[in-house]
Amino acid sequence: MSSAGSRKVETETPSSGATSEHVASLVGASKVFGEGDAVVRALDDVTIGFRRGQFTAVMGPSGSGKSTLMYCQSGLDRLSSGQAFVGDVDVSTLSDQELSVLRRSKLGFIFQSFHLVPALSAHENITLPVDLDSGAEVDEDFLAELAEVLGIANRLENRPSQLSGGQRQRVAVARAMIPRPDVIFADEPTGALDSKTSGELLTYLRQAVDELGQTIVMVTHDAVAASHCDRVVYVQDGRLVGEAQQPTVDDVLNKIRELS
Amino acid sequence: MIRRTFKLAWFKRSRYSLTIIAIALSVAFIVSTLLLTTSIADVGQPLNDAYEGVDVVVQGPSITAGDGPVAGIKAPVAPSVVDALTNAGFEAVGFTSSYAQILDPGGNAAGQDQASSNVAEPWLGDSPLNGYEISTGAAPAGPGEAAIDSTTADAAGLEIGSIIRYVTDNGLQEAELVGIATFGGADNDPYTSTLLLDQDDPVFVPTQGFSYVLVADGTETATVEGIAELTPNAEVLSGSDWIAEQIDLLNSFTGFFSTFLTVFAVIAVVVGMVIVTNTFTVSLAQRTEELALLRLVGTTRRQLMAQVVLEALFLGLAGTAVGVVVGLLGVNVLGWFLDILGLSIERSNAISTIAIAIGVLVGVGVTVVAAVWPAWKATEVAPIEALRSAELEPPSASRKRLMAGAAALAIGAACLVYGMVQTDILVTGIGIGGAFLALYLGADTMIRIAARLVRPLLARAGPTGTVASRNLERNAGRTSAAASALMIGVSLIGFFTLMAATIGQFIAGDSADALRVDYVVQGIGSQPEPALNDQTLSALRSSDGVDEVVPLYLTSVTSTNALEVERVGPGGGSLGVAVTEVEALRAAYDFTVNDGSLDDVAGTLVVVDQALSDSMTLAVGDTLEVTAIAGSIELEVAAIVETTLPGAPQPAIIGSLDLGTALGYNSPATVAYILGDADEAALTQAVGLPTIDVLTLDDYISSLSSNLDTILALVYALLAVAVIIALVGIANTVSLAISERLGEIAAIRAAGASSRQIFWSLISEFTILALVGVVSGLGLAWVAATAFFRALSEGQINSAQTDIATGLLIIVAGLLGGAAASWLPARNASKADILDVLRAD
Structure with missing residues (x-):
């Protein structure tokens, strides 16, 4: 883990259009809610890139715009101005149909409240993104390997209602991993889990980055979770206000205290 | 709590909007059908006013046969009865239903949509027996003058001072229209288009007697007992009883229709109920967590029930309010639709508060009742459910x-x-x-x-x-x-x-497939009058290309064993009888004879259809006792055929022309079958009456x-x-x-x-x-x-x-x-x- 020296602010400014090392990036991204006096700038001219094989934590106080950043980057939400790239594709130019295809093939999502489909078994939930693509085949070996590593191999035929919270979240992780996406977006993935279960989940995400070269962008307010990341970016009032590489729990706690 | 419930319901208004629409539609449907039903039932009311002055009514005796009186058939009252009553110091007028079809200026039959009977009635002047009043113009004062009812005048566009034409059993007639009349304050006698003529007009000369005689006080006071003494062998009843009988008759006419509308109102209630129950079941199931939470903070099950039921009440009231307004408009739409269809259903403009009250009661009541069961089920929820993630019902x-x-x-x-x-x-x-x-x-x-x-x-x-x-x-x-x-x-x-x-x-x-004719001639309208008199028939016979004209005289008799006879369609126990030239008919209709021979048909020897033979277990040679205007008569089965002639009422019995005389039937023919290579236009011209249609075989079958x-x-x-x-x-x-x-x-x-x-x-x-x-x-x-x-x-x-x-x-x-x-x-x-x-x- 790195020391205080790595806390220097590093600004990565992708040229218009992204460089190949950035799997995802925002350029001059702004998101405005409301009108007139009630206007809220959830994102204010943010430019940021996410490198392949990097595990990034996005942190900030409630209402800072960290979730908005993730939603806009992933194409779930539309920017008011600026561009959001996944690879070299500007997601703001895509139709609903194209966005759907992008999500099932290039992106993975993990949510705080899991969002599994109750009507489907764990196995069917995991293969959902691949099955939605009529041309694609499920890589059963990869699935077996994921299930083995995640410890849900013997629960695959169960429905979500028959699984514990931790098991549900691991199913969600497997679902995000199965299409071998370019980037996984995790929105407070440990928010609904106890500390032991969250520890296991974060260890697994770390492993995915290290062993499979997976890119992960994780929104969190948990300093311990952030300490598993390669890089942490801080957001306040819709702007990037700091960034650190290889953060420790103390680094993160100090920075948060500073911000608030 | 009412405030809070209302707020909650308002908050969920979009979820409930379809429910409100469903309730509103059901209520609107109920209200408009009930309003229509009551306004239809109301059309008999003018009779009360019109015949207020009638004290006593004399009718012919009911014809009795077998076990007792046979419903619906009464013997005529002899013309001498009227003279006897008048001489005894009473005001008395005999009525007979004289056919008179008024024509509009274009020469077409007027008032066909509304009137199911077209009659001529004598103008009775100041007599208390006169049901009509002149509203515009003057009363017919002598031969060649006529008044008509206001509805017919409007429908046909006839104006006072013009010469109107009308068709009676004696053919085309003319008169000057001198007045427009109302009937008991209404625009017309229900279901009737009436031509008022001078009392001495030949159309009123009774051939067989009167259908009934109306009596009022003259120099003597008319009482039922007093009149009965003077008219042995007749049926005497008070004016009010007679009016009630007439109104009942009108209602039986539309009774089927009212029942029919009521059935649909019930259907609307059932559908509405299913929908409301379902809405509450689903919306409450979705709120398990909310309800459990309320229970968790100490709400009693009763309070929860009250809240849900109150919510239903709001919905019911909202839907009902909209429904009643739509229903009030809807009854006009329904009425308009009836008119378009040309159904002879008359309605008053009265708005029945009872109909609206029923609509309100059903709308609000059904909603609340439909909400109770789901509410009871939903409030069964344990407070702990609020803390569990809600799982849907087990599969x-x-x-x-x-x-x-x-x-x-x-x-x-x-x-x-x-x-x-x-x-x-x-x-x-x-x-x-x-x-x-x-x-x-x-x-x-x-x-x-x-x-x-x-x-x-x-x-x-x-x-x-x-x-x-x-x-x-x-x-x-x-x-x-x-x-x-x-x-x-x-x-x-x-x-x-x-x-x-x-x-x-x-x-x-x-039965229609067996018809082998080229044309069918009959009166206009859905229930043709017997309108083909001898003059018309001979005009048809002498038309170019006509080989044969087979007139059908259609009447009905009641079987003495009425209970044994069940026939499909209107008529019940009465049996349709066709009297005709049987020999000629055999060329026009391809009979399938199951038993006996058509050669033998003559006098009281008749043909019956297989269905009648089955239901009364009749064989060739058996006798069948029936009752007609002329009284009871015994028929003998000469032949049994698979089907008899098409038409409504479908005749179950076919007899020769002399059977008509025996039954006492002496009206014109209703239908004439034409064989031969004649021209349709030529036939129409030969008939020369707009009240009679010449139909090709195909047109007839579809009619x-x-x-x-x-x-x-x-x-x-x-x-x-x-x-x-x-x-x-x-x-x-x-x-x-x-x-x-x-x-x-x-x-x-x-x-x-x-x-x-x-x-x-x-x-x-x-x-x-x-x-x-x-x-x-x-x-x-x-x-x-x-x-x-x-x-x-x-x-x-x-x-x-x-x-x-x-x-x-x-x-x-x-x-x-x-x-x-x-x-x-x-x-x-x-x-x-x-x-x-x-x-x-």
């Missing part, structure tokens, strides 16, 4: 529901079998009810089975298809109401379509079912309303079912499903739901129609007239309807913003 049918369904099925099937074997209409009705209940209760099980059957097919569409089939199975208990609503709609449409096809076949089928077609048009219009209510119910169920699944849909969307995939998954799910409703509805319709016809026709009709193409059409239409009703909710859900849902968590 198995409620055992109680299944058992109740099985019981209904067993009872229904038993009743149907009994009803069909014994041809018992009541038991058959119970059987149909049982079958309906079984399908209603079993709908969720059928949906589960259907879901499992189609799963492999749906799974081919990918995971969205799998999700669709699983959800279908899992939510069957709740969504089955949508299928039930559709089942009701489809079974009604199916039933009436089968009814139409079957009756149509019965009326026009075999046979035109009455039925009119009624059917009305049935379908009413059904359309019921079906729209059902579709609103489906849309409601679907949108509620979808709204509880937004989280799941968002999850699938986040995993990469396109909105199109979501949309089609939802549509396929609800189309299968619709399929269950449509197929069970059609099945029910077929079973009901078959059983119903067997029972009603005493076994004469053994199966409903089935038509695969129509069945398929109904299935496709039902599926399209179901898909259409779920289209908007499915589209909205598939386009919903994923983030909105994710953020809500």
Whole structure:
């Protein structure tokens, strides 16, 4: 883990259009809610890139715009101005149909409240993104390997209602991993889990980055979770206000205290 | 609490808007049909005012035969009775129903839409017996002057001072129109177009006597007892009793129609109730967590119940208020529709407060009652449920529901079998009810089975298809109401379509196919008057190309053993009789003789049809005692034929011309069959009367079912309303079912499903739901129609007239309807913003 020296602010400014090392990036991204006096700038001219094989934590106080950043980057939400790239594709130019295809093939999502489909078994939930693509085949070996590593191999035929919270979240992780996406977006993935279960989940995400070269962008307010990341970016009032590489729990706690 | 409940309901107004629409439509339907029914029942009222001055009425004696008086047939009153009464110091006038069809300036029959009888009546001046008053112009003061009722004048565009033409049994006549009359304060005598002529007009000369004699005080006071002493052998009753009898007669005329409208009002209530119950079941199930939370903080179950019921009350009131307003407008739409169809249904403008009160009571009452059971179930929730993540109901049918369904099925099937074997209409009705209940209760099980059957097919569409089939199975208990609503709609449409096809076949089928004529000549209108007098018949006979003219004199007799005779269609125990030149008729109609010989028909030797022979177990040589105007008469069966002549009432008995005399029938002919290579226009010209139609054979055959077609048009219009209510119910169920699944849909969307995939998954799910409703509805319709016809026709009709193409059409239409009703909710859900849902968590 790195020391205080790595806390220097590093600004990565992708040229218009992204460089190949950035799997995802925002350029001059702004998101405005409301009108007139009630206007809220959830994102204010943010430019940021996410490198392949990097595990990034996005942190900030409630209402800072960290979730908005993730939603806009992933194409779930539309920017008011600026561009959001996944690879070299500007997601703001895509139709609903194209966005759907992008999500099932290039992106993975993990949510705080899991969002599994109750009507489907764990196995069917995991293969959902691949099955939605009529041309694609499920890589059963990869699935077996994921299930083995995640410890849900013997629960695959169960429905979500028959699984514990931790098991549900691991199913969600497997679902995000199965299409071998370019980037996984995790929105407070440990928010609904106890500390032991969250520890296991974060260890697994770390492993995915290290062993499979997976890119992960994780929104969190948990300093311990952030300490598993390669890089942490801080957001306040819709702007990037700091960034650190290889953060420790103390680094993160100090920075948060500073911000608030 | 009222305030809080109202706030909560207002908050959920979009969820409840479809429910309110459903309630409003049901209430509107009930209110408008009831208003129409009461206004129809009200049309007899003018008789009270018109005949206020009538103290006593003398009628001919009822003709008795066998066990007692025979309903509906009375002997005429001799003209001498009127003279006797007048001489004794009373005011007395004899009436006979003299046919008089008024023509409009263009020479066409006037007032055909409203009037089912066209009569001439003597103008009685200042006499208290005069039911009419001149509202404009003057009274007819002598020969060549006439007044007509205000309705007919308006309809035909006839003005005072013009020469009007009219047709009587004696042919075309002319008179100067001098006045417009009202009847008891109304614009016309109900269902009648009246021509008022001078008392001495030849049309009033009785040939056989009067139908009835009206009596009022003259120099002597008229009492029933006093008059009865003067008129032995006659039936004497008080004026008020007679008026009541006349009003009853009018109401029996429209009774079928009122019953019919009431049936539809009941259907609307049932459909409305199913929808409201379902809405509350689903919306309360969605709020398990909210309700549990309220319980957790100390709300008692009673308070919770009160809140839910109060909410239902708000909904009921809102829906009812809208419904009553729409209903008040709707009755005019219905009336307008009746006019377009040319149905002779008269209505008053009175607005019955009772009809509105019933609508309000049903609208509010049904909503509250429908909410009670779901509310009771929902408030059973344990407070702990608030803390658990709510899991939807388990994917198995409620055992109680299944058992109740099985019981209904067993009872229904038993009743149907009994009803069909014994041809018992009541038991058959119970059987149909049982079958309906079984399908209603079993709908969720059928949906589960259907879901499992189609799963492999749906799974081919990918995971969205799998999700669709699983959800279908899992939510069957709740969504089955949508299928039930559709089942009701489809079974009604199916039933009436089968009814139409079957009756149509019965009326026009075999018996019409045997007609071998070139033209049929008869009076205009749906129930032609006997309008072909000897002059007309001879004009036809002397037309170019006419080889033969076969006149049919149609009358009816009552069988002395009336109870043994059950014939399909109007008429009940009375039997249609056609009197004609039998030898000539044999060339015009291809009889299938089952027994006996047509050669023998003469005098009281008659032909009967197989159906009559079956129902009265008559064989050739047997006698049949019937009662006619002339009294009781014994007929002997000379031949039995498979079917007799088409037309309504279909004659069951055919006799020679001399039978007419024996029966006392002396009116003109009703129908004439024309054989020969004649020209239609030439025939029309030979007849020379706008009150008589010359029809080609094809036109005649299609005219046979035109009455039925009119009624059917009305049935379908009413059904359309019921079906729209059902579709609103489906849309409601679907949108509620979808709204509880937004989280799941968002999850699938986040995993990469396109909105199109979501949309089609939802549509396929609800189309299968619709399929269950449509197929069970059609099945029910077929079973009901078959059983119903067997029972009603005493076994004469053994199966409903089935038509695969129509069945398929109904299935496709039902599926399209179901898909259409779920289209908007499915589209909205598939386009919903994923983030909105994710953020809500």
